[in-house]
Amino acid sequence: MQPDLLDALLAHWPDNLSGLCAFEVGLSGGLDSMVLLSLLARARQYRPQLQLSAVHVHHGLNAAADDWVLHCQDVCQQLAIPLRVERVVINRATGESLEAQARQQRYTVFARSAAEVLVLAHHLDDQSETVLLQLLRGGGVRALSGMPVLRRLENLQLWRPLLGLTRQQLEQYASEQGLSWVEDDSNADIAYRRNLLRHRIMPLLQQHVPSYRQQLGRTAWHMAQASQLVDEVAAADLASCMAGTALDVGSMLSLSAVRQGFLLMAWLRSLGQAQVAPEQLQEFLRQLRVAAAASQPCLHLPEMVVVRYRQQLYAVPVLSQQSACVLRFDPAQSVCLLPGWGGSLRWKRRGGLTLPSLAGNLQLRPRLGGEVLQQMVGRKPVKKLLQEAGIPPLLRRQWPLLYAADGRLLALPGVAVASDCFSPEGYWPDWQPGLDDEKKAPR
């Protein structure tokens, strides 16, 4: 008889969850989540405030999927636990792995939970597989941290109370309690690397290093500690290097090379760009270090480009289409965020456009080509003004033009205003390209 898993569960109930009552179990119908459900159902006796429910996601990928639903319904009925069954549609035509799609859909369903805590049945064998898989993918400290016991998932807490227990302990519990469960035959398919590890590599490790699960679990813990430290340093560096929506290149390059990399990654992650190859990041940093201030290294990401402009880095979306946008001059509203334009417009009272020229509906319009702006020296092509201002080509293409209510070109915001509408008491329209983390590019 093994030590009672229920005692262990109750003893390790996280303090962060002590005030929360509504717990929902992710119930696949397999051994692990059946054990979890049983343990939590029994825990109700000791934690009477616990309101337990379960969710089963029907992916429709397995021929037996309907039977799994029936099994989950049966067990939940016996334990008087409300069950929600959510069907999701997996698109076989996208070319994306079915497993990955199923996982993503599952988490979308989980995130819709009305409970306060979502409980999943990952255990120590899962954790050691995750760490080994990440090692084989060349993962960094964050990836090698494996799964945390507790983390946020949208408005929920995601809790994995079985992470310290081996699959064998769960099997023993299930047999002691007379539980029944369904087997997912796709878990046997060694075309999936996780299954290959589980069925071919782990048994070998078990033979030669029987404590491998605990050791890999320890590695995950060490990596989680290191990863938190990295995040804390990067957050502090980020706070000291940000200037509005831009990252100051000089401040960044004054840090050690290692911190520069983590800082850049933290910034991109805050903008929703988590998947940047380290090699690409390192190459970009190298170019920033060696390139003359006037050169324009770029970091191309799936949804945006990072460019250097006036010794600052801007993350700008590549806009396929910009539509004209109407705005009113309002000196009280100093910043006007325009995500569709990939930047923000600010008004500065430091010499600029006269009040009469700013009356009525102003317009921001994209460049069509051939525009000219009145300057003291005569009419000057917008293209030339942008070049002279040292604006990188990508930004030049999508730099906005400000038009008056009567359709006259008033300004190239942040660069120049029409000299015949200029007054030393006037307002300067400043344009700051770049997204801030409140206005991420769509993911």
Ligand SMILES: Nc1ncnc2c1ncn2[C@@H]1O[C@H](COP(=O)(O)OP(=O)(O)OP(=O)(O)O)[C@@H](O)[C@H]1O
């Ligand atoms: N179809 C499902 N419906 C509800 N919960 C599920 C379902 N599948 C899995 N779960 C929950 O998620 C846990 C982990 O499942 P599984 O190991 O299959 O997922 P994974 O894909 O390996 O892990 P992860 O979801 O972290 O990527 C299960 O123990 C269970 O609690």
